[in-house]
Amino acid sequence: MLSEQSVPVVRATLPAVGAAIGEIADLFYTKLFADRPELLRDLFNRGNQANGQQRQALAGSIAAFAGMLLERPDERPDAMLARIAGKHASLGITSEQYKLVHRHLFAAIAEVLGDAVTPEVAEAWDEVYWLMAGALIARESRLYQEAGVADGEVWQRMEIAARRRETADVVSYVLRRADGRPAGPFRPGQYVSVQVRLPDGARQIRQYSLSAAPGSDAWRISVKRQSDGAGPEGEVSSWLHEHAHPGDLLTVSLPFGDLVLDEAGDGPLLLASAGIGGTPMLSVLGHLTGTGRARQVLVAHADRSPADHAHREELRELAGENPHARLSLWYEREADGAATGRMDIGSLDLPEDVTAYLCGPLPFMKAVRADLLRRGVPAQRIHYEVFGPDLWLGQDAPAGGPVPSPAH
The missing domain is CATH 3.40.50.80 (Nucleotide-binding domain of ferredoxin-NADP reductase (FNR) module)
Structure with missing residues (x-):
């Protein structure tokens, strides 16, 4: 909940911030990647950066979350936060990265809005950011604890045990742990992240649902080839289709995700x-x-x-x-x-x-x-x-979407 002194400030400045949020998002990413170019190479989805979807999602999430704090101060956007936290955990995001994002995001806000960003305005929007970031950091820490790993330590090496072509553009892979131990439990509906090293040296990461029921010593993912591989979009799926074969090793995250079966329920x-x-x-x-x-x-x-x-x-x-x-x-x-x-x-x-x-x-x-x-x-x-970027949030708040962090 926003403090009493921040509510009128955010309410008064939300129209201006909302109108400029696209420009703010563009400048934020420019500043972030100039400072840390390895993030674009090794963490962010280059396809979503190239087509602008990440900027749209960031812009929508900031405005929607601020609006929700004003209009529904007593509600917790649990569904939205759970979706974002699951994605962040699957990428190994830690609290330190929120500090980096905060620095560049608020530098972009100050540069775009200029003199309108008084100390009072900066303090109020700083509160908005840390309310959302703090809630996500706490959720992500709980996810790491439940998985039995230190914050961000989600990656493991897995061997491709089998490969099968399902359709002209979908291939499934059966994955086993490289150390011979069982792949581990997961909840029906969860996904894993897969990171690959591409020919230009970039490490790109994508998420794929676990496409078979839990209970086996192995996991299965099914990868749809998204493009011909000529551009950033679909470069990971294209690489997997062309280069990933039985006996090869992949770097795969632990399972996460909030679209999971409620085992306690018995309704239809x-x-x-x-x-x-x-x-x-x-x-x-x-x-x-x-x-x-x-x-x-x-x-x-x-x-x-x-x-x-x-x-x-x-x-x-x-x-x-x-x-x-x-x-x-x-x-x-x-x-x-x-x-x-x-x-x-x-x-x-x-x-x-x-x-x-x-x-x-x-x-x-x-x-x-x-x-x-x-x-x-x-x-x-x-x-x-x-x-990928959840563009639903900006159009249908508060359905869900990404937080301004390097997770997407």
Whole structure:
């Protein structure tokens, strides 16, 4: 909660800060990378920097969080903070990096707004930053403690035990620890970060959902190739497709992420996904089926065609083995017995107390969420996963998004 003296200052200056936040974000990254060029090379997603999505996400998150402090001072944005903290933990972010970001962010604010940044204004926005940063630092520290590691010590070497081509642009990898120990437990729906050293010497990091149920000595990820590798976008997925083979070693983080199955609940579930967003849902369904949980689950997946649907037969088999599961499929073309076109949530018979999990392209998730809200599903029972900068926050606050830190 903002202090009494900061509330009127932030309220009065939020329009000016919001109007200039894009320029502030641009200058912030310019200053940060001039000071620490290795961050762009080894931590930040170069593709998201090149296409501007990171700057949009940063701008939206600052304005949205400040607005939330003003309009909902008694609420804790738990969903938003949990999403960000999970991403930060998977990258090994520590509290020291928040200090670095603070220095360059406030230098950018002062330079863009000039004389408008009085000591009173600077102090009020400093409070906004550290309220959010402090909450995230605490959450990330708890995540590290739960994982049994020191802050930021999340990386391990893993061997590719098997590789399988699922579709023309999706390859799955089975990963085992290089030291021979079991890969370790995880919660259905979590993801890991994978870092690779690219030909130009950069160490780039991307997140991939664990696409099989927990309980095995190994993990599995499914990697969709995002581009032809000619530019920054998709450079990690392209490298993995071209160079990662059984016997090779990868540097992989411990599992994190907040789009996870609530094991304590027993109410009905909707698992709605599109494209490669089906991978965390496959883990959740596999867990429910394998453990014999008597929990109603509606599985809804949309894809371009049956040939583009990664793990299609595995999904069908898991749903068929689970007497409490019902599977609905949509394909934009070549329906092969499934529905044709885009997912139609209105055609599903949803229980009143359903909890929904969404994963897929942002326009898909926004459309499905809107349909669910119109059907009376409370917003707090609709959960989603976004990989890369969460551009939803600035458009639909306070749905979630990244904090101004070097985590994304």
